[in-house]
Amino acid sequence: MRIAIAGKGGTGKTTIAGTLSRELARRGRQVLAVDADTNPNLAVTLGVSGPRAQDILGLPRNLMTRQTQSDGSTKVVFTADPEEVLREYGVTGPDGVRLVIMGKVGHGGAG
Amino acid sequence: MCSAHATVRGLLGEIVARTGNGRDIIVDMEAGLEHLSRGTGKHVSRIIAVVEPYFRSLETGRRVKELAQELGVGNVVGLANKVRDEDDRRAIQQFCAAHGLPLVGEIPYDSTLAEAERAGLPPIDSSPAGPAVAAIRDLADTLVAEKGLH
Ligand SMILES: Nc1ncnc2c1ncn2[C@@H]1O[C@H](COP(=O)(O)OP(=O)(O)OP(=O)(O)O)[C@@H](O)[C@H]1O
Ligand SMILES: [Mg+2]
Numbered sequence: 001m002r003i004a005i006a007g008k009g010g011t012g013k014t015t016i017a018g019t020l021s022r023e024l025a026r027r028g029r030q031v032l033a034v035d036a037d038t039n040p041n042l043a044v045t046l047g048v049s050g051p052r053a054q055d056i057l058g059l060p061r062n063l064m065t066r067q068t069q070s071d072g073s074t075k076v077v078f079t080a081d082p083e084e085v086l087r088e089y090g091v092t093g094p095d096g097v098r099l100v101i102m103g104k105v106g107h108g109g110a111g
Numbered sequence: 112m113c114s115a116h117a118t119v120r121g122l123l124g125e126i127v128a129r130t131g132n133g134r135d136i137i138v139d140m141e142a143g144l145e146h147l148s149r150g151t152g153k154h155v156s157r158i159i160a161v162v163e164p165y166f167r168s169l170e171t172g173r174r175v176k177e178l179a180q181e182l183g184v185g186n187v188v189g190l191a192n193k194v195r196d197e198d199d200r201r202a203i204q205q206f207c208a209a210h211g212l213p214l215v216g217e218i219p220y221d222s223t224l225a226e227a228e229r230a231g232l233p234p235i236d237s238s239p240a241g242p243a244v245a246a247i248r249d250l251a252d253t254l255v256a257e258k259g260l261h
Binding site: 001002003004005006007008009010011012013014015016017018019020021022023024027029030031032033034035036037038042044045046047049058059060061063064076077078080082083085086094100102103 | 114115116117118119121122123124125126127129132133134135136137138139140141142143146147151152154155156157158159160161162163167168171172175190192193218224231232233234235236243244247248250251254255257260
């Protein structure tokens with residue numbers, strides 16, 4: 001399953017996303033938790049804390065490349081190997097949940 | 112279009128393209144609606160809109176559904192949270208029924224979560240027997256059992 005947890009501020013999105021991720025992992029499923037909040041705090045709810053939490057890098061901005069299409073228009077596409085990105089930028093927490101965080105929104109950059 | 116959101120969208124798109132349904136992906140979204148127009152929800156098969164029993168939160172849930180449909184993610188459900196009593200339950204159920212937002216579950220208000228918060232611990236470790244974690248456990252069972260939800 002691929003689920004996004006949305007809603008108004010403070011409704012409990014992170015509490016639910018983190019706990020649901022752990023519960024699914026405990027059922028033997030491979031789980032990727034994605035913190036897509038520009039003010040990330042899913043790590044705590046997942047139990048990735050202490051020094052390891054400091055080690056989590058937001059996804060870098062150079063994974064996307066602008067490519068010219070056959071009709072001359074340009075398109076920004078994801079060019080990195082996703083598994084490598086998960087290995088490099090993700091951390092594994094309790095119950096084996098893999099976490100990646102989007103990180104801060106870049107300033108002024110287009111794309 | 113902001114590059115951070117584009118990167119997440121690109122990564123999820125690639126993962127889905129290469130590994131299909133082999134892995135569960137749970138995305139913790141930013142509050143509100145803005146991210147939806149950036150397409151961060153594009154590669155998910157379902158959006159869960161968490162709603163509390165008060166109008167502005169319910170209204171946001173309704174808007175999530177509306178916007179998601181405009182973006183082509185038709186599968187949007189509500190999830191009631193912090194439900195304290197029958198009045199809360201009724202308020203959420205009535206609103207969601209009136210606006211065609213099916214509810215996938217209900218999580219009660221759980222005062223033990225505040226302790227977890229103070230201690231900086233995950234709810235699943237600090238209050239595993241609490242009603243909120245129990246309800247999320249039920250939700251996991253419900254989602255796993257659902258056919259057609261990949
Ligand atoms: N069922 C519940 N019972 C009691 N408190 C809860 C419940 N669910 C969440 N909370 C509390 O509500 C607060 C907000 O929760 P959380 O951080 O998960 O919300 P959020 O939607 O991710 O917030 P934000 O919009 O800031 O990202 C926290 O203090 C959390 O402990
Ligand atoms: Mg949050």
